[in-house]
């Protein structure tokens with residue numbers, strides 16, 4: 001997959017705060033890329049710089065493999081905060097104003113309304129819309145001009161479960177149509193459910209990045225036990241000689257748990273211990289949720 005967006009050694013300093021520090025990441029074409037981090041971790045700042053609404057203190061942003069141009073920016077639709085629609089105007093009239101402002105072809109209004117499933121309500125004033133409908137209308141505004149990439153900052157913020165489910169479904173559909181989607185979220189569950197790739201930010205620094213599955217796999221814990229009559233120290237000594245066994249923690253009953261270095265499987269571990277003459281009575285893996293991974297990344301820092 002080629003990169004849609006490359007962020008290279010990006011730093012943003014305010015008077016007293018370093019909002020983003022030496023951040024480098026790459027968003028693959030066709031991905032749903034989650035920028036994940038707690039409040040104040042630098043997500044909005046990063047998106048603002050990528051979209052050219054904020055200036056970086058240092059570092060570079062490349063869209064579609066080149067320094068950003070006005071033409072490249074037209075290929076990117078953004079929803080940074082819910083726009084203030086004119087409440088007394090209809091959904092369609094509001095989109096017409098957005099299309100004029102963005103110089104997007106008026107013909108794209110119909111497609112955008114269809115996509116966000118508001119075509120049937122397009123002639124109603126926005127003041128009667130629920131928050132979820134307003135958010136979908138905001139997404140329609142971002143879709144005007146039919147951008148290849150969508151950048152969304154906390155797209156489900158403040159929505160009720162139905163509104164969250166609607167936006168989530170919409171993101172999945174937009175992705176299935178071939179768009180690349182970059183979304184900032186502090187909701188781990190959201191990133192786990194809709195994103196193919198993620199970058200975890202904390203205090204402006206990158207803590208982890210890659211395919212969501214890989215970030216998860218990196219934190220699988222392996223649980224091991226020898227036969228009940230074996231000396232518990234034997235297992236710990238053997239593991240000390242296995243370079244890809246990390247963070248080994250003894251557990252009651254002579255058992256222990258550990259993490260595997262990237263690129264190593266539980267089968268590799270079994271082989272390495274067997275080579276030392278140890279036969280395991282138990283080996284299982286526990287997949288950590290992104291939430292646990294996220295908390296651990298933040299604790300480690």
Ligand SMILES: Nc1ncnc2c1ncn2[C@@H]1O[C@H](COP(=O)(O)OP(=O)(O)OP(=O)(O)O)[C@@H](O)[C@H]1O
Nearest residue numbers: 014017019037038039040041042043044045046186
């Ligand atoms: N204009 C500003 N002036 C000074 N500090 C700022 C400014 N904008 C952001 N910051 C600080 O930069 C840091 C990163 O903020 P940012 O809004 O990018 O984080 P975020 O991850 O998007 O958080 P949230 O989820 O709360 O929006 C925070 O400490 C914030 O207080």
